[in-house]
Each structure stands twice: as structure tokens, then as C-alpha cells.
Amino acid sequence: MKKLAVSTLAVLLACPAFAGHPHDGSSWQIGGMDPYVGLRGGMGYNNTNYNFLGSKESMTDFTFQGRAAMGLEIDKTFRSEIEWSMYSKAKDSAEFDGTNVDVNTKLQTLLMNSYMEFGGYRMIRPFVGIGLGVGFADVERSGADIVTKSHDKTGFSASGMMGMTFDMEYFAVDVAARYNYVDVASGLHNFGGDLGIRFMF
Numbered sequence: 490m491k492k493l494a495v496s497t498l499a500v501l502l503a504c505p506a507f508a509g510h511p512h513d514g515s516s517w518q519i520g521g522m523d524p525y526v527g528l529r530g531g532m533g534y535n536n537t538n539y540n541f542l543g544s545k546e547s548m549t550d551f552t553f554q555g556r557a558a559m560g561l562e563i564d565k566t567f568r569s570e571i572e573w574s575m576y577s578k579a580k581d582s583a584e585f586d587g588t589n590v591d592v593n594t595k596l597q598t599l600l601m602n603s604y605m606e607f608g609g610y611r612m613i614r615p616f617v618g619i620g621l622g623v624g625f626a627d628v629e630r631s632g633a634d635i636v637t638k639s640h641d642k643t644g645f646s647a648s649g650m651m652g653m654t655f656d657m658e659y660f661a662v663d664v665a666a667r668y669n670y671v672d673v674a675s676g677l678h679n680f681g682g683d684l685g686i687r688f689m690f
Contacts, residue, residue, distance in 0.1 A: 529557075532553055533576070593629045660686055
């Protein structure tokens, strides 16, 4: 997984060098659709519902998140993309039936996102989006009185986004608020915000 992550980021970082420039008028199109790559980063609030010893507690922490996407834009109104996201480790502790337990959660997601932009403005447009895919989580519990145990699980993931696009024609800056759900443990919820850039081709 780490080799795949490094390779993907290397390709995405190199792609802007091949993007079209206003002076030469070059642009790639696929059936009237403009391809793009995007890099995003931000911060979020993670809430994992964890069951242990017959009780459930909410394990919460702030996380950093990074995303890479490849997609197609249609007439500055619709766009679809495949997005891969990585989150920093979320750490929290709680008492389960008198036993103090530390829970660490590592998360990655792979989503197919679709967006709709509004207003018909050339430069600044609001948007909403939804995403469906899978989440890959590693949830580890540990403590002084218990055996350390780790659970790797792949589960359904869904996301909702809303924000603003600042379109500079050959690249765009996106500011977005996001909610992401992953069907692991007893439900993982992430609320966050992103700042990203998309390079058009």
C-alpha cells in the first residue's frame, strides 16, 4: 500500500508539468470533457464508535487529511473523479466497564465522487457533491490490563461535500466542507474541511 501511495503521488505531482498553458492553447479533451488531476489537504474531526466489554464509547480526535484525485469536468457544471484519501492516526481513550482502553484508528478511503456547480459564473461557483466507495481502516486497542489487538477492515464509505470553486481556466482552487462515513467498528464519522487545487488539461 505504501509503494502504491508513493507512486500515485509522484504521478500526480508530475502531471501539472503537462497541463495546458494559455499561451500555446493546448488542451486535451475526451468527448468534450476536460480531464484534471487534483491535490487537496485539510483537517477534520474523527468520531469512531467502538464496542468493548459490552459497552460502546465515542473515540474522538482531530486528524489531518490528504487527497489525490483524477477526473473529468463537463462544461463547468458537472465533474466526476476517483479520489484516494489518507488520514493521520486518530487517538483517544475511554473507560469500558472499569477498564481504561486506548483506541488508535488509521483510515484511507477510495471514492467515486460526483459534483454539480451552480450559478453559471465564470470564475466563482458554489458546488455540492456526493461520493461512494470503500474505506480501509486499522483500529487498534491497547491498555495496561488488556491484550493489544488490531482489526483491519474494509467497509462501505460515503461522503458529502459542499464548497466554492475559484476557476482560473487552466487550474482551479476548491474550498470545501466534507462529511465522510465509513462502515467500520460501530460507525466512523469524519467532519472536515479541505483546500485543494485542480490542474486542467
